[in-house]
Amino acid sequence: MNKLSVNLRVNGRGYDLEVASNKTLLEVLRDQLNLPDTKYGCGTGECGACTVLIDGEVVNSCLTLAAAADGREIRTAVGLEKNGQLHPVQQAFIEETAVQCGYCIPGMVVKSVGLLEKNPDPSEEEIRHWLEGNICRCTGYEKIVDAVKSASKKMASAEVKAVG
Amino acid sequence: MSSRILTDFDLLVPETVPEALEMLNRLQDQVTVVSGGTDVLVAMKFGFDTPYGMSLAKLAGLNYLEFDPQQGLRVGARTTITQLLESPEVKQYYPAIWESAVNFATPQIRNTATLVGNLLRASPAGDGSCAVYALGGKLVFSNEAGEREVDIDDLWVGYATTARNKDELATELRIPIPAANSINAFKRMTRVNEDLAKLNVAVNLTMDGNVCTDARVAMGCVAATPVRLRQTEDLLKGAEINEESLKSLMATVSAEITPIDDQRSTAEYRKQVSGVMVKRAIEQARDRVTA
Numbered sequence: 357m358n359k360l361s362v363n364l365r366v367n368g369r370g371y372d373l374e375v376a377s378n379k380t381l382l383e384v385l386r387d388q389l390n391l392p393d394t395k396y397g398c399g400t401g402e403c404g405a406c407t408v409l410i411d412g413e414v415v416n417s418c419l420t421l422a423a424a425a426d427g428r429e430i431r432t433a434v435g436l437e438k439n440g441q442l443h444p445v446q447q448a449f450i451e452e453t454a455v456q457c458g459y460c461i462p463g464m465v466v467k468s469v470g471l472l473e474k475n476p477d478p479s480e481e482e483i484r485h486w487l488e489g490n491i492c493r494c495t496g497y498e499k500i501v502d503a504v505k506s507a508s509k510k511m512a513s514a515e516v517k518a519v520g
Numbered sequence: 521m522s523s524r525i526l527t528d529f530d531l532l533v534p535e536t537v538p539e540a541l542e543m544l545n546r547l548q549d550q551v552t553v554v555s556g557g558t559d560v561l562v563a564m565k566f567g568f569d570t571p572y573g574m575s576l577a578k579l580a581g582l583n584y585l586e587f588d589p590q591q592g593l594r595v596g597a598r599t600t601i602t603q604l605l606e607s608p609e610v611k612q613y614y615p616a617i618w619e620s621a622v623n624f625a626t627p628q629i630r631n632t633a634t635l636v637g638n639l640l641r642a643s644p645a646g647d648g649s650c651a652v653y654a655l656g657g658k659l660v661f662s663n664e665a666g667e668r669e670v671d672i673d674d675l676w677v678g679y680a681t682t683a684r685n686k687d688e689l690a691t692e693l694r695i696p697i698p699a700a701n702s703i704n705a706f707k708r709m710t711r712v713n714e715d716l717a718k719l720n721v722a723v724n725l726t727m728d729g730n731v732c733t734d735a736r737v738a739m740g741c742v743a744a745t746p747v748r749l750r751q752t753e754d755l756l757k758g759a760e761i762n763e764e765s766l767k768s769l770m771a772t773v774s775a776e777i778t779p780i781d782d783q784r785s786t787a788e789y790r791k792q793v794s795g796v797m798v799k800r801a802i803e804q805a806r807d808r809v810t811a
Contacts, residue, residue: 401626415630421575426533489629
């Protein structure tokens with residue numbers, strides 16, 4: 357089995373790595389870069405616990421070969437905070453008590469950021485359709501949907517302040 | 521981590537089509553081609569094993585979607601389901617494809633999976649496969665000697681098996697412009713949206729007023745490959761589309777299919793709902809025109 361040299365940019369930092377040809381991006385994030393915030397759930401692209409942003413697009417890192425991510429910009433949940441401040445989506449998940457066991461939450465948060473960056477004011481239907489592919493076995497999703505709505509409002513008002 | 525780990529293989533990462541074709545010519549069926557990888561990597565985690573994998577991630581120039589009002593649609597081999605959804609021309613001229621893309625798995629999968637990959641995985645449940653089958657089209661296969669077109673009618677030769685030769689790379693899907701006065705639509709039935717279909721259907725009807733003059737009807741999850749319902753097509757041709765004709769059509773669809781029991785549904789249920797799904801797809805296409 358061969359190894360390939362790759363350059364990954366993860367949460368703003370560049371890494372030059374040798375990765376085994378059959379390693380997924382999820383395995384490299386967790387085992388080689390010591391970034392365990394991205395979770396392993398099903399390994400087959402159904403649960404969304406492993407969701408990361410690659411060049412701004414949500415992707416299952418368990419179904420992405422690490423070598424195929426060479427040169428790409430990757431963001432994970434732990435990279436969302438800025439200057440010690442949680443991302444508005446993370447803050448909203450806390451305020452709306454959208455978290456119970458927490459295992460799905462990094463994927464949920466990354467997925468929600470992926471939505472709001474493309475569609476800052478989604479309808480409830482759009483939020484629910486977008487969150488398909490991220491499974492939570494605790495909450496029943498209501499609080500998660502509330503958190504995304506609340507984050508959307510907060511981000512809009514922050515934008516107004518910044519402009520004003 | 522769980523036992524769902526990938527088998528050992530050497531990974532090839534060609535950056536040009538000629539480079540990829542040289543590799544395929546040299547290594548033939550020792551290579552598994554990975555484009556989006558959302559289905560084939562799952563198979564590889566469950567033991568599907570070849571000495572080489574070939575990632576198309578760095579293959580430049582194959583993620584295009586080009587529409588020409590005379591020629592139709594050209595879909596590059598690396599074009600994702602999300603790209604189809606974002607195309608106003610796909611939505612306007614090929615609603616069957618657009619509707620198959622809306623609920624295609626999940627946003628993560630739609631961002632990665634390709635329409636050409638959906639066809640080549642040759643799953644009887646492929647939503648993209650079903651939609652394209654009803655519209656008709658040709659898949660372009662390239663090897664070092666040149667390229668050839670394979671009609672979608674000749675693509676699937678058995679369960680999970682296509683007419684692709686082992687030295688060939690699929691490079692483009694060509695879908696003709698729908699005939700004037702034609703309508704097309706796609707419908708699927710699942711437990712929840714992101715599930716694989718328990719049954720899917722696509723129709724493409726050419727209409728003269730309320731009379732159907734030509735028809736293609738494709739159905740998935742009811743045989744070893746996606747199938748065309750030839751008898752249903754024959755019944756539709758020349759028929760006026762109304763409540764009565766749709767009702768009699770509903771009764772005959774189930775005789776054309778050979779579904780099985782599996783984890784998503786049963787043969788009996790699929791037989792029962794197949795006619796209803798054809799009726800609803802036709803109504804969906806018709807209602808969209810009148811709206």
